[in-house]
Amino acid sequence: MKQQKEISLLSDNELINKIVQTNNTQLFAVLYDRYAGVVYNKCYGFASSKEEAQDLTHDVFIKLFVKLRTFKGNAKFSTWLYSFTYNFCVNYVTRNNYKKNEKNFEGELQDSEELDSSDETIFSMKSDKLKKALEIIDPNEKMILLLKYQDDFSIKEIQEAMDIGESAVKMRLKRAKEKLISVYKNLN
Numbered sequence: 472m473k474q475q476k477e478i479s480l481l482s483d484n485e486l487i488n489k490i491v492q493t494n495n496t497q498l499f500a501v502l503y504d505r506y507a508g509v510v511y512n513k514c515y516g517f518a519s520s521k522e523e524a525q526d527l528t529h530d531v532f533i534k535l536f537v538k539l540r541t542f543k544g545n546a547k548f549s550t551w552l553y554s555f556t557y558n559f560c561v562n563y564v565t566r567n568n569y570k571k572n573e574k575n576f577e578g579e580l581q582d583s584e585e586l587d588s589s590d591e592t593i594f595s596m597k598s599d600k601l602k603k604a605l606e607i608i609d610p611n612e613k614m615i616l617l618l619k620y621q622d623d624f625s626i627k628e629i630q631e632a633m634d635i636g637e638s639a640v641k642m643r644l645k646r647a648k649e650k651l652i653s654v655y656k657n658l659n
Contacts, residue, residue, distance in 0.1 A: 483548040491540045499536055506549070507532070510556050516617055517560035517610070531559050546631040553622060554632035561610035604655040612647035619644060 478501055481489070490498045507528060514527035535555060542551055605613050618624040618632065629640045 484544055487539060487542055487548065496536075499539075503532055506552055509549075510552070513553065513556045513617075514560055516605075516621070517564055517613070527560060527563060530563075531556050534559060546628075550624075550628055550632050553618070553624075557614040557618065557632075561614050564610040600655060600658050601651075603658055604651055607654050608647070608650050612643075612650055615640070615643050616647050616651060 478486070478498065481501075483502070483505070486498060486502055489495065490502065510531050511524055511528045514531065515521070515524035518524035518527055535552070538555070542548065605616070615629065615633070618629050624632065626637055626640050626644075629644075630637055633640065635643075
């Protein structure tokens with residue numbers, strides 16, 4: 472009992488070091504308990520049902536157990552885990568079927584047509600229609616938009632999570648917003 476309390480008081484980094492050293496699944500269970508809800512919520516954003524989100528969450532943690540030793544501690548563990556989860560979900564969706572949905576909504580804008588991709592435009596979208604649009608766009612675009620607008624990540628945090636430069640983050644955000652708005656406007 473006392474040992475469990477001591478384990479629960481460990482920081483994420485201390486806990487991860489112990490897990491990597493010992494491969495102890497009971498220690499990993501503590502990490503799971505800390506983050507299962509957050510990971511589930513992220514997976515649910517990519518899943519079509521609660522059951523699928525639960526399966527994705529389970530799969531994320533299985534892969535995480537194997538890949539935990541790749542965590543270098545350069546960013547906070549929670550930031551690294553968000554990125555890990557999003558990448559897992561993006562790969563899952565990509566493998567499955569986003570391409571067929573995207574072909575149904577080829578509503579690309581002409582070069583001469585200008586889009587207002589300001590944050591206000593994103594915030595003014597109706598949630599049910601926005602959810603549909605998010606399901607249609609490329610999962611990588613969805614990921615960066617969710618990091619920014621759902622998780623309130625700063626440009627710097629997105630930069631760390633995705634391991635890309637600041638200008639690349641800004642450009643990807645701009646393109647993802649434009650794509651989302653284009654798809655959104657073409658939905659009925």
